[in-house]
Amino acid sequence: MHMHKFEKIWLIFGFGALLVFLTVIGVSAFYLGNQPPSCLATIDPEKVDTTAPFNEPGLKKVEGKEWDYELVFVASAFSYSPARVEVPLGAKVKVIATSKDVMHGFQAAGTNVNMMLEPGYISEVVTTFKNPGEFLIVCNEYCGVGHHMMHSMIEVVE
Amino acid sequence: MAKTELNRKIDTETEVEDSTNLNGTLASVMILGAILIITWVGLYMLFLSR
Numbered sequence: 001m002h003m004h005k006f007e008k009i010w011l012i013f014g015f016g017a018l019l020v021f022l023t024v025i026g027v028s029a030f031y032l033g034n035q036p037p038s039c040l041a042t043i044d045p046e047k048v049d050t051t052a053p054f055n056e057p058g059l060k061k062v063e064g065k066e067w068d069y070e071l072v073f074v075a076s077a078f079s080y081s082p083a084r085v086e087v088p089l090g091a092k093v094k095v096i097a098t099s100k101d102v103m104h105g106f107q108a109a110g111t112n113v114n115m116m117l118e119p120g121y122i123s124e125v126v127t128t129f130k131n132p133g134e135f136l137i138v139c140n141e142y143c144g145v146g147h148h149m150m151h152s153m154i155e156v157v158e
Numbered sequence: 159m160a161k162t163e164l165n166r167k168i169d170t171e172t173e174v175e176d177s178t179n180l181n182g183t184l185a186s187v188m189i190l191g192a193i194l195i196i197t198w199v200g201l202y203m204l205f206l207s208r
Contacts, residue, residue, distance in 0.1 A: 004178065004180055006180045006181075006183065006184040007180070009184065010184065010187045010188070010191075013187075013188075013191055014191075017191070017194070017195075110208065111208050112205060112208050130208075131208075
């Protein structure tokens with residue numbers, strides 16, 4: 001089959017790009033161990049308030065783990081608990097969150113923290129707060145009439 | 159009397175561009191590829207900086 005030289009060039013380019021992107025996904029998932037925020041960890045949504053760690057929402061220092069702090073959030077219509085939390089600058093934090101009622105969002109604006117909170121599932125993400133300042137947490141999944149009022153604040157302090 | 163045009167030679171030569179010339183196609187494909195790569199690298203940098 002005759003193929004123009006230019007066609008060969010952009011086919012190689014296209015397949016090369018596909019290969020690079022698939023490799024990036026493969027390395028991220030299987031070598032770095034990245035997984036989606038909600039990954040098979042479940043909870044009874046009616047017993048969130050009495051189930052650890054959600055019985056004590058807030059920041060907790062932990063020892064002997066890959067991260068320095070655990071930040072626990074409970075979302076319910078239409079608020080987050082805690083409503084405001086201070087995090088030390090540069091801390092490696094595992095954010096653990098779930099919902100007590102309907103589906104909520106959890107996005108810390110200006111950071112890479114952005115996940116969906118589903119009732120019955122625990123969502124987790126590990127992040128390092130590199131920049132000081134206040135980061136607004138907003139619900140980005142429509143959850144009801146008070147959706148736009150639903151927020152919290154992470155303050156990264158030195 | 160009107161003349162018939164049976165013997166008139168009609169100029170049929172029209173300019174046809176060489177259909178194997180793909181320079182423009184190559185350029186547009188590469189521009190599109192560059193846009194994709196720049197966007198991807200830009201977003202990755204944003205991800206790393208936040």
